[in-house]
Amino acid sequence: MAAICFYFQVHQPYRLKNYSFFKIGKDHAYEATAQNVEILNRVSDLCYLPANAMMYKLIQENEGRFKITYSITGTCIEQLHRHRPDVIDSFRRLAETGCVEFLSETYYHSLASLYSPTEFVRQVKLHEKAMQNILGVKTKVFRNTELMYQNGLSDLLDEMGYKMVLAEGGRKFLGAESANQIFQSKNEKTKVLPRNFILSDDIAFRFSDPTWSEYPLLADTFASWLHNVEDPNGCINLFMDYETFGEHRKQETGIFDFMKHLPKQILKDKKAHFATPSDLLKIKKTKPPVYDSPAWSSWADADKDVSAWTEDHMQRDALRKIYALEPVVLKLGKPDILDVWGKLQTSDHFYYMSTRYRNDATHQSFTHYNSPYDAYLNFMNVLSDFQGILSSGL
Amino acid sequence: MTKTKVLMLGWEFPPVLTGGLGTACYGLVKALSKYADVQLIIPQADRNQTLENVSIKGLNYYGVTGEQSIELPELPLEEYAKVKKVPAEFSNPYPVGIGFAKEAKALVSPEAIRALYSTSEPYGPNIMQKVATYAEVVSRMALEMDFDVIHAHDWITYPAAVKIKEMTGKPLVVHVHSLETDRVGEKAKGDWNKVYEVEYKGMSKADRVIPVSRYTQECAMTHYNIPEEKFYPVHNAIDPAETFRIPNNSGEKLVLFLGRVTFQKGPEFMVETAWKLLQVYPKVMFFVAGVGDMMDELKKKVLERKIDHKFVFAGFLSKSNVKKVLAQADVYFMPSVSEPFGLSALEAAQFDVPCVISKQSGVAEVLPNALNADFWDTESFANYIYGLLNYEGIREDMISKTRKDIALLTWDDSARDVMEVYESLGV
Helix, strand or coil: CCEEEEEEEECCCCCECCCCHHHCCCCCCCECHHHHHHHHHHHHHHHHHHHHHHHHHHHHHCCCCCCEEEEECHHHHHHHHHHCHHHHHHHHHHHHCCCEEECECCCCCECHHHHCHHHHHHHHHHHHHHHHHHHCCCCCEEECHHHCECCCHHHHHHHCCCCEEEECCCHHHHCCCCCCCCEECCCCCCEEEECCHHHHHHHHCHHHCCCCCCCCCCHHHHHHHHHCCCCCCCEEEEEEEHHHECCCECHHHCHHHHHHHHHHHHHCCCCCEECCHHHHHCCCCCCCCECCCCCCECCCCCCCECHHHHCCHHHHHHHHHHHHCHHHHHHHCCHHHHHHHHHHCEHHHHHCCCCCCCCCHHHHHHCCCCCHHHHHHHHHHHHHHHHHHHHHCC | CCCEEEEEECCCECCECCCHHHHHHHHHHHHHCCCEEEEEEECCCCCCCEECCEEEEEHHHCCCCCCCECCCCECCHHHHCCCCCCCCCCCCCCCHHHHHCCCCCCCCCHHHHHHHHCCCCCCCCCHHHHHHHHHHHHHHHHHCCCCCEEEEECHHHHHHHHHHHHHHCCCEEEEECCCHHHHHHHHHHCCCCHHHHHHHHHHHHCCEEEECCHHHHHHHHHHHCCCHHHECCCCCCCCCCCCCCCCCCCCCEEEEEECCCCHHHCHHHHHHHHHHHHHHCCCEEEEEECCCCCHHHHHHHHHHCCCHHHEEEEECCCHHHHHHHHCCCCEEEECCCCECCCHHHHHHHHCCCCEEEECCEHHHHCCCCCEEECCCCHHHHHHHHHHHHHCHHHHHHHHHHHHHHHHCCCHHHHHHHHHHHHHHCCC
16 A cells, blocks of 8 residues: 655744834834743643654554654744743654654745745755754755745755655646655656645544534544555655644544554554655656646645735735845845844735635634734734834844 | 505605615615515605605695605605705704603694694704604504504604504514614613603514614613514615715825714714824824714814814715715724714725724624724724725725625615515514
8 A cells, every 4th residue: 555644734923913003113022922922832732742742652652663744834943942842852752763754844934935036045944954953853855835836946946955845736736647646846856745635634624523424533444545545656645734633623522532543543454654755755766747836836725726825915015015125134134134024924924814715714713813904904014113124224 | 476565664864864864764665665565654755756666755745635645756866865955053963962852742733744844954952743743643644554564764753653553553663773872872771861762662562673783783682671582683785876086186195084973973082093193194184074062072172182283174065075075085984982884884985995993883794894993992993094094905905805795785685684574574
């Protein structure tokens, strides 16, 4: 049967505080510090710590046969480092097992790949450094913010030495090819791992939905679905938010119990095995099929595109303005200013401004604003202050 | 199947308009006439104003043979909406002190009745006499009429409606466009306030209550203790209209306040908002279109805050002048303390003017793409107005989304909702 590739996204943004127009020019602290720490603590206690402990135990129990992959954003690891060293320690322990891979991404979980190649490279390097310093890890596999991908991205990744990238699955990118295999980019320079969005979302979304025909989903049922995938050179890519465990799906839903039993159920089949993306890189295949995404794609929403961040006038206005600051920020070259600018690029700020998905339950669960208009105005007030700082050259 | 016969009791009706009541009545009756036979009785009918399939009787023609029912061709709302005469002393179209007026006896002679309602003033100091007389005369008229259901708009028609229900046993639907608690606040509940009593009795005796918003339903439940099962909220709507923009080259942005300058509309919160905004952003004018009993106080507050040079008090504007102002406005601002609906916000939205309105406004329920804050939260209001005047991205999104919201609001839908209310009564 095919290899099972589990990858979990770990992310927390720096949410902005309530920043009214009175504060412009007077208050240069933008973060909702107390709220950010509170959420970080909650998610650490409900998800990161218990889930890491569970994963560690599963790795021990299965004597190296269970493998997983993470990608932790810079904004998240920075906050954990500052406020929850216990969580950092638990990730380190996982890293030391040799069964866990940590992927590369943009430090600020940004949309830089869409707007500025220079800034993209800066942020990826920053992230590489952070992962090396904090967890002592390095990789040749990249995942972009929200699995955003476009054919041109692989040129940039290739220049930076990346061999593989994660992307969303779906007919429009894969054609008639099976999703459960390794693809390659259009320029044939980079391997592409497409997400099996059906099986992934069975765990990430439908698991706790009582109206779903498969509810309640048990580990042996899910394992049997995986066993049915025959291709020995294939891979089933189960990509999801790590916060699925304990935060998006609360402990009471049985999500931990499900995961605790899953590896054993999967490994009942002697041919079954888990793999990290770097393990998959070692598979030699003469000519993998081409993953084709001429426009920007992502793992979000039914449309699998970037409309949730870039569709509205507000989003485009805010994005245009934040990236228009690049020359000034680079000219000043001050690390603290570069850091503030980077944090303002975090994709969450623009996601909160989406009007199309305003009443979507998934979107609502992520935003702390009452409306996309509030999100935009708050961001723009902060941006006005930041523009003031830049023009004063402080 | 025969159409439901509705005895509709109204008060304001084009061209006699002081607020949203007449406009809403007109829109609803016109749409409802497709589905029901409507016989409308109002204090003052204009012989030039009629509606197809609607019999309109005005008490200003009471007792004049052959003149009770006037059938003339239909005119567009634009024409109806020309407010006839606004006398100089008519500084407060809806006198908020009505609740404290003396009880009055009904007039009996046809001449006196005709004279009572032949004024340009639908309320006035003798309002209680108008209400009492309307109840007497209309209930007598109703005995001669054939109808299945009574539908009464606001407290001024409730005494008549309750009386007719008692005499005929026909089901009663009361339509709540506004409550005394909206107009005067907690004071409405004082023992001496007769309007509150009339409203309480009307809603209590009614078989169904149609509030113009869920917000108004909440108010009626909280302040009048009317049981939830009676309520069938039906939102007001707006007819499509030709709109236009007039370029504003003054170099100053225009924030528009449109409505009666009374406690209910929150003028003091407008001043506080303006003051806060002007500290940071001086290139803006506040345009106040409307009159009311808090006008002097408003002007005084503006002077105290030293922002009088940033205010224009335009007084009561005709419909066509309102449109000209809407065509230039950058923001429509309605900080109402308690607004059952707020039709003028829909008009502003129709003119592509982004709306900043209080959360205590029924219209917020149908304008999800307006900006809302609590009426006392002047910092948030100022922040919203600042954002709308400074950041280009938000206007386009609000306007394009609001256009879609408004397209969904039709009087036909409201009329069909009302038909469902009648059906729920088995008529």
